[in-house]
Amino acid sequence: MIEAEGLTKVYGDKTAVGGVSFTVQAGQVTGFLGPNGAGKSTTMRMIMGLDTPTAGTVTVNGVPFARHAAPLREIGALLDAKAVHTSRSAYNHLLAMAATHSIPRKRVHEVIDMTGLAEVARKKVKGFSLGMGQRLGIAAALLGDPQTIILDEPVNGLDPEGVVWVRNLVKYLASEGRTVFLSSHLMSEMALTADHLIVIGRGKIIADAPIKDIITGKGHSRTRVRSDQPDRLMHVLAGTGVSVELQDHELLEVTGLDPRQIARSALDNQVLIYELTPLQASLEEAYMELTKDEVEYHSLITTGAPVSAQSGGN
Amino acid sequence: MSTSTSTQPAAGPGRAAARNAANPGPGPSFFRVLNSEFIKFRTLLSTMILLASTAVVMVGFGALSAWGTGQFADQAASDPGAAEAIASQGGDLAVSVPTSGAAFAQLILGSLGVLLMSSEFTTGMARSTFAAVPKRLPAFIAKLVVVVVSAFVVTAVSTYVAGLVSVPILDNFGLKLDLASSQSVKLLLVTGGYVAAVAAIGMALGTLLRNSAGGIMALVGLFFVAPIAFQLIPGEFFEEARKYLPGNTITPLTAVEHVPDTLEVWQAALVLGAWVVVPVVLAMILLKKRDV
Known part of the structure; x- marks a missing residue:
């Protein structure tokens, strides 16, 4: 179990992680999702004791790392696929790591076979592809047969077969009762792998819930409504937990009410509606929705994705 | 990539649950960390190349110096000026022949000291190293032991081999070199210790600067540029300060008799010691404090 309490990291005048608190439970895969620069890697380095928190604490099984x-x-x-001296062979890297804890040579061979590195283990890491580097990082993480496993963007650079392998591996490790915490910036990957999701943006926790709740987008169902009396409709629909946004002349987007409730209110108040479209949030969209205000670097060129249409909001 | 991958990890089912939570197994004791650092040291080709070049340079310079010294001695037989020069050296030119390549050993092994630590940071290896040894200082001290011992051994052995090669060459010119004489042994041990000290300073610089080029430049600046610069700058201060540079402590430490314009032996030993201890302690404090 990993417990973070008010964990903060400030670099100069920039807050990378701003007082986050969360718990990663054993026996399930916990995903750590956030856009690039959201503070995922910094948080993970603080868990591993490599970076000292500016404030707050983080413990693993009740004890600081x-x-x-x-x-x-x-x-x-696995904090970084390149946390290796690239002039050393994969086997010697693992051997040196194992030596610090008297982990037998046999275990080094085991993790090499497990991660499919047997053929390249004697070669210098310099020539490794990103995917092979990731496999080596995962091999190093598994070396001590640890109860808690932290993987920072493990599927980056992996081929499709490798992605499936990581997915199965982390599920298997969690099924053994281990604590598995892995980060990604890809919602779709998390949807297939994680049981629980912690979403971070600009150093703050945005969501911390079972993956099912986040996918169904509880409280985030959106409906597109066209009416010739948008102002009046906005007034009618207003209420707690409901947000109505005028997107265009006669075009509204309603969040927090389902289409039936909207139609009922319109009928009761004699407002004409000529379009009522439930917007099915894709996972990617739900994630974008969660993090849209938390992304540090906005692209200047929008590609016409559904998200860009509403970027004028808020 | 045609690597086969097994989905089933080698750790059998229930293995995690069966582990004793209170005693997960051996941790990073100092000797285990030392073993790990030694594995890291010997599995880098670049390290082996630097060690081998040190040996080659020291033996090569020893042989060259033996030949040159012999030529000089030959000349002295017919040239009273040269004979006087030899007499002023205590009459024994041959004894310092085996260590004549020490300046290069110091440069190469000092750079090795820098590289062994700076490369940890430039390659990202430091994250693996200090995740395995989160207290950090055991890993630093273990690496320091490996660096210092290897620098001493390589310098001492190269000096001895250079001596073995030089004996027959000097013999051709009728000069005698006794490798078992007390001055020969002293030169071998002091030069080895001095080069080991330079390697330790290098490692401290590598830890502080975390940059290979910067660390090596700082080392070269301290040992090769500063002595010359101090000589060129007029003024009594620089003349006096020059004696305290680490590179200028080797002369009094190896001389048979006190050489004018240098420190006394005990002073030189203390000054060199301070040049090692101060950066090493500073490196340890900052390594413990800074983020990796």
Whole structure:
């Protein structure tokens, strides 16, 4: 179990992580989702004791990482596929890591076979593709047979077969009762892998819920409504938990009410509606919706995706 | 990539649950970390190349110096000026022949000290290293031990081999070199210790600067540029300060008798010690404090 309490990291005048608190439970895959620069890697480095938090604490199984008697046997982490001296072979890298904890040579061979690196293990890491680097990072994370596994963007650069393999591996590890915490900036990947999702944007936790709740977008059902009396309709629909946005002449987008409730209110108040379209939020959209105000770097060129149509809001 | 992948991890089912939570297994004791650092040291080709070049340069310079010294001694037989020069050196030119390549050993092994630590940061290896040893200082000290011991051993062994090669060459010119004489042994041990000290300073610089080029430049600046610059700048201060540069402590440490314009032996030992201890302690404090 990983517990973060008011975890904060400030670099100069820039807050990378702004007082986040969350708990990662054992026995399930917890996804850590956020756009690039949201503070995922910084949070993970703080869990691993590599970066010192400006404020707050983070513990793994109740103890700060650095205080564990045998850290590699408690927590295995893939923080960066390139956390390796590239002039050393994969086998020697793992051997040196294993030596710190008297992990037997046999286990080094085991993790090499598990991650499919047997053929390239004696080659210098310099020549590795990003995918092979990721596999080596995962092999290093599993070396100490740890109870807690942290993987930062593990599927980056993997081929489709590798992506499926990581997906199955983390599910299997969680099914054994281990704590699995993996980050990604891809909602679609999380939807297939994670049981629980923590969404972070600009250093703040935006959502922390079972993946099902986030996918169904509870409280985020949107409906497109056209009416010749948009102002009057806005007034009629206004209420707690409901937001109505005038997007265009006679075009409204309503959040927090389902189409039936909207139609009922319109009928009761004698407002003509000539379009009523439920907007099915895709996972990607739900994620964009969650993080749209939290993205640090906005693209200047919008590609006509559904999201860009509403970027004028708020 | 045609690597086969097994979905089933080798850890059997229930293995995680069966583990004793209170005692997960051996942790990073100092000797385990030392073993790990030694594995890291010997599995880098670049390290081996630098060690081998040190040996080649020291033995090569020893042989070259033996030949040059012999030529000079030959000349002295017919040239009273040269004979006087030899007499002023205590009459024994041959004894310092085996360590004549020490300046290069110091440059190469000092750079090796820088590289072994700076490369941890430039490659990202530091994240793996300090995740395995989160207390950090055991890993630093283990690496320091590996660097210092290897620098000493390589310098001492190269000096000895250079001596073995030089003996027959000097013999041709009728000069005697006794490798077992107390001055020969002293030169071998002091030069080895001095180069080990330079390697330790290099490693401290690599830790502080976390940059290979910067660390090596700082080392070269301290050992090769500063002594010359101090000599060129007029003024009593620089003349006096020059004696305290780490590179200028080797002369009094290896001389048979006190050489004018240098420190006393005990002073030189203390100054060199300070040049090692201060950056190393500073590096340890900052390594513990800074983010990796």
